[in-house]
Structure formats: C-alpha cells, structure tokens
Amino acid sequence: MERDNWMHGARAALNTIPEIREWAEGYLKQKTRLENPSMADEEFEKYWKYHKPEIIHAGASEAMQAYRNREA
DSSP states (O other): OHHHHHHHHHHHHHHHOHHHHHHHHHHHHHHHHHHOTTSOHHHHHHHHHHHHHHHHHHHHHHHHHHHHHTTO
C-alpha cells in the first residue's frame, strides 16, 4: 500500500509542478536512450514520442527519487 501511495504522490507532483515534470521527462528520456543504444536517433525519437506516456507513468517514482537525490 505504501508503494501505491508513493506512486500516486510522484505522479501527482509530475502533473502539478511543471519544473519537476520537465526534469523528470529529461531524466527518463536519457535513461531510456541509454537502454536502447542500438536505435538510430530518428528511430529513438519516434519510439519516445509514442511510448513517453507509459514510460513516464511507470517511472514516476524513480524519477522523483532521482530528482530528490540530484543535489545530495
């Protein structure tokens, strides 16, 4: 249950604080790019365009944790 609360809080923050959402999108895009090194840039941009919502949805809590730890 705690995990669900954390996910909900992370998604809520991404949906209400534009600066955090922008940072989180960049973080998740870079992470996804590193996980797909064989894709050409154009191919990756197309992939990102269509999969971005599900990647951000699934990675919200990870991105928020990284955001909090970025200056630590």
